[in-house]
Amino acid sequence: MKLPFKSLVSILLLLGVVFTGGLVAFYSMTRQRLEAEALLRQMLRAKEVAYLLKPGIVYTGHVAESTAAVVAPVRDSAELERFLQALLSSAPSEAIHGLGVWFEPSAHPGERPALALYAQRVEPGQASVVVTDARESQPGEIREQRWYQQAMEGQGAPVFPEPHHVRDSIYRVHARALREASGTLVGVIAVDIFIPELHGILQQANAPGGEELLYVTTPRGRIFAYPGKVPLLEWARSQGLTVASLGELTLGDALQYEARQMPGPRRTTKVEVGESGWTVHVSSAESSLFSSIRRFRLAILLLGVAVWTVLLAVPFLVHRTLRVRQLSFALEERRRLHGVLERSERRLREVLETSLDAVVAVDCYQRITEWNVQAERLLGWTKEEAVGRPAFEVLLGPELQQLLARWEVVAPRQRSCATVQRRDGELLPVELSTTIVQSGGMLVRYLFLADITERQRSEEERTRLLSQLQQRSAELQATIDNMVDSVVVSDTSGRITFVNKAGRQFFGEVGSAGLQLSNSYLELFGVRLGADRVPRVEEMPLQRALRGNVVVDADLSFPSPERRRTLHLRANAAPIRDEHGRITGAVSVARDVTDMIELDHLKDEFVRVAAHELKTPVAIMKSYAQLALKSEPKPTTYRKMLDAINRGADRIDRIVRELLDVSQLHLGRLELTEEPLDLRELAEETVANMAAQSTQHHLWVKPGEPIIIRGDRTRLRQVLVVLLDNAVRYSPSGGRVEVRLERHAHEVEVGVSDEGIGIPVERQARLFERFYRAHSGTSHDRGGMGVGLYISREIIFHHGGSMRVSSEEGKGSTFCFSVPYAPQREREDLHS
Template identity: 85%
Template sequence: MKLPFKSLVLLLLLLGAAFTAGLVAFYSMTRQRLEDEALLRQLLRAKEIAFLLKPGIAYTGLVAESTAAVVAPVRDAAEVERLLQALLTSAPSEAIHGLGVWFEPSAFPGDGPAPAPYAHRVEPGKAAVVVSDAREAQREEPREQRWYQQALKGQGAPVFPEPHQVQDSIYRVHARALTEASGRLVGVIAVDVFIPQIHGLLQQANPPNGEELLYVTTPGGRLFAHAGQEPLLAWVRQQGRPVKSLGELTLADALQYEARQTPGPRHTTDVEVGESGWTVHISSAEASLFASLERFRLAILLLGVAVWAVLLAVPFLVHRTLRVRQLSFALEERRRLHGILVRSEHRLREVLETSLDAVVAVDAQQRISDWNAQAERLFGWTKEEAVGRPAFEVLLGPELQRLLERGGAVTSHQRICTTARRRDGEALPVELSTTVVQCGGLPVRYLFLADITERHRAEEERSRLLAQVQQRGAELQATIDNMVDSVVVSDGVGRITFVNKAGRQFFGEVGSEGVQVTDSDLEQRGVRLGGERVARLEEMPLRRALRGNVVVDADLSFPSPERRRTLHLRANAAPIRDEHGRITGAVSVARDVTEMVELDHLKDEFVRVAAHELKTPVAIMKSYAQLALKSEPTPATYRKMLDAINRGADRIDRIVRELLDVSQLHLGQLKLTEEPLDLRELAEETVANMAAQSTQHRFSVQPGDAVIIRGDRGRLRQVLVVLLDNAMRYSPSGGRVDVRLALHEREVEVCVSDEGIGIPHERQARLFERFYRAHSGTPHDRGGMGVGLYISREIIFHHGGTMRVSSEEGKGSTFCFSVPYSSQREPEPLHS
């Protein structure tokens, strides 16, 4: 096809115009993006400065909160000054300069003026602190100032008043009302910072070329800091305004200064600093801000000129070679079409020969005209033997013959299952699809046959396995339904998907399949966790398992109207995960432990009743024995018997008290009397009493100052007696028994160490269990019920402390307990 030269030129011009239009559109789109990018960089710079300023302002709030918490209850002026000085000393010198409290007259009794202490640093950046009267620094009544009124209106919330000049350099940036716990107004707290630090921050962030200016304004629109502070003040003074500091200028003055000093347009971005009302302004020359946009415009212009130069040169280069190219193209096209035809035939043959299906072509006379390699392997006939034979004689059975003779019974692209025949006569299950192709005006039917013998076997195996799975599922269902324990399964959102028979009996309608339990359901049923409080839904074992936890032995209880008793369950739960480890549900198994719990309560009640019943006869026996010992004269033989009776009564009385303590602890009825006491004095007194009973052991109490705590004196003495008695009992050859008291930040630790036989490592974990004796069944068994350490640990636990043991067999043991410690004695009661 010939292309006229004029048409080519016109086409190139159209292409050039289209390219130019596209280039202009691209420039417009990219220009907007570059402008947005430059403005975004400017905004990020402003946000960066605001981010640097925000922690300092936030820190003033923390200092104000700390000052309010410390100073509010204090009414001594000297103590307030000391506290202010300590708070200011601990604050960073580069952030906080001054800290003052202006008290209301009603906060201090008397007719004199209310104190107004103010602590400030001697020099900027120095740690030295001076305390002075805030009235002298203020030199005017603070209650008449606007910042004071704003702080009162804030009612304890922070306010950020306008800067207040103090000694030409201090600005107040944070104020808040100071109130007591009752809500009564005490005064106002104010926190001051240095402007030079903020000015230095702006100077550091400001580029030296002056193309960008950074400054900060207050909520009232006054300048707080400016990167070009000195030139700005000099310019304002040249205008005839006698200003002393930057705080006398406004944002309008800064903008007017920029317009006079820097040529060309500028763009300003504002960012507010947190909730303080401060605003960071960043002003940039547009020539510098959009420099990349100008470079991009120049590059686009050069690209357009280059493209037009190439387009105008192409017609002259193409004109001479156009005819030769057209002739060459026609010849090459013929060669290409011939090659495509040859390759297509070759590919078709390769596809047929490598097909996994047997491919058989049947002509209009029902004879085989083509036969691929898979057909040879499948039916046993070679291609030479099969081609030309009647198709029905070679491979087609009677059923398939009837299908093909009916014509439309098997449509194109439809696959049916039927039976073919091998060379040896064996029937072969196949999957058949067929299509008809016109070849030379005559129809040729192509048959595609796939051996499905393995599929039949797989289907039979699948049916067998499915039946087996169904049988196993029925067995599992019957097993779960007949379990004594309840089984509850939920999906990933907590909706119940399966409940066995025991679960339905336990939970009723609340545990039915498809129900999603709520907190109101638990409250209505009175479900309790651990027998102490009403359980919340998120604490239930099934819900905890949905969060990935494995729950073991969680105790639940709730009243059962059907059984007319409280039902106690012990539940375990675990998450159900898919092959990727994601939690798709949870399962909970609960066992009815009502009988066991009730039996446990009966045992505790029996112990308590038995102990009470034993107290009276033991007391009578002990009283009569002591009375007989005091009677004169008493024969020596009778005295020994009475001593034995007295010791036996003491032993029985101690056992009775321990049984009562165990019963009270288990029933939650142990009561403590809280009073201030000196723990070191109590330890020394107890050790002295125990030392009087044993002459083989050497007792010592580490000396030191008094340790005042709040606790039950009798119960703590009982703990010390148990630890000292064990130290004596399991140190048969005597030795040292040391008592040490160690003071920590919030607790005091008491340790009792001996040089006795020690405790095997594998038995130490159970030392604090009820009725457990570490040396039971060994030559070192000293008797006892094994409840002393259990009672001691529970007493310490009720005091808010902990108990631990460290021991090495053959070298002795150390038992320690810790209780909360108060560093100051309780005030003595006032006497009238």
């Protein structure tokens, strides 16, 4: 239920009246308390000053009382002078200026007192004291002075008379009557107060600025001390008053001075200072004294105005609430739409600025309205230079000029190639697309330009490389198809994906593309691997390559019905890897070595047959030569001829035996007769026989313990003879040949070292090949068939050992072979 507007106004006015009445009552009550508090603070200030002045008055009273007790019985002038000097010297210089003593004539006959001394400081505030005759400094009769009469009337009580003049000086004294022990009044004693000390107390108590004044008056209303002494005296003289000191001015004069010289009303509070009759006055400006009341009144007034403003504004606010709410909703919706628009424009701006294409907007007046960063880089015009210019001046190029001349909308996502001209005149190929949108009540064309220079270059390069690749592929295909060797490629599953022409001729159906080899295929086609062994599929070179192995010189053989012979192939295989090193297939290259192997067999058979055929006639020739040498003596000429025939027969016999050994090794028919033997003894025996035949060289065996091995004595002697014969043959006359035997953990190593011509490094790798001669064709060629080292290595290999060589050209060579020890039992039996 809604409250009527008039009722609402009446209720608010009533609340305002009630609140105003309460606010006035609260102000009145609080004002009284604040005013009383301010007057109390003023009273406390006056009492504070009175409290500061009281100790000095009390002290002078004590001094006067003490002086009266001491000097009352004194009648001697010198003694009285000494007492006064002592008393004044001991008193503080900042409190007491002088001491005076006067005696009544009744105590000393004569018209004037016999004793009247006055002790004072030589300089104010100093300790040095001088005593003078008080009658010389007092004008007229002392008993007629008002202060003297007041002291006598006081009957010994303290008296603070009004300030009086003595020789242009004003004295403020604390006086009292002197009594003898009998109580008879005999004189008066006076203590002069040090006025600067009183003024100092007032100066410290007064606040700067004159907002608050503290001063002291005498019992008769005379000014005793005033903080602004000089301004007050100047004002009094300007009023026509003849005054020399503050003591001549009254309290009325001070109040009149304050009223005229200090603006604004003032409030004065006074406090009596003990029994002295002095009064401390505190005069404060009401503006300063009651400043808290003024601030409180202003706060109450502002509060009332604020409350009435609120009460009067409520009806207007209520009346406008619905309208304001409606406007707020409209404004919020407008802000939301404005924010959406700003975000949309910001996103559009970000898209335009971060776009990889150059974006240009042209309005219906052919003026450029948008130009992004890519447009600056592509066309060479900055945004500030391009925006606002005619599009025909900036967008140069036949396609762009033709496009700007018409306004039909290009199909969406349709891009075309064009040529644009940069600001510096360079022509660039671009990819162009355009669209027309409605913006701000007009049509705007957006052009999107993408630099395709690099793309064209890439396309040209790609076309060139593709052509080159196709040419290379054709060349490679032609090369592979015309290779004598077969080329077979398989995928990771082992399925054959490519076979060249030679492969198809070699393998026939087995080498067809798309075929996957199996054990049954290998058995069916009689494939053999190595020495007539039927292989399994995983042992084939191509399958081994798929597992990551590189296969070199694997021998394959299989019958070929077309050629009516057994084909022998020597295959190499390797895995095919991608850029990440993963195996994606394998390739195998095989060469037909059938003719070479058959020729090798024929050669070996020829060597074997020739050796056997030569063996018998050589033996007959050697036997007849030896028999002829042993028969009756022959002439020297015949004997030399028979010796030559015998040596030739020996050499032919050695060659025949070597050829037979080579043949047996190649056919795998070398037989060994193994037995336990002392290798050191065999080496010493062989060296001794060689030394007897070659007296021009020094052959020796490094001594040591016996070394028992298991081997063929004849074949091991044959190895030692070959190594010693080579050492002697390629060493200079008088050279040294050393044989050493070194023990190792499981074998013994025999080394034959010479000081001969050495072997070039590049020829050492082939030393153990059949029929290879390292010095063939050089000045160091000593003849021979080049099979000695080959046979020696094979003999050591059949003994379970190995052979190696180390040589340096011009410094000699060392040939070493190692063989295992004989079993422990055989070694013990041989030693026993």
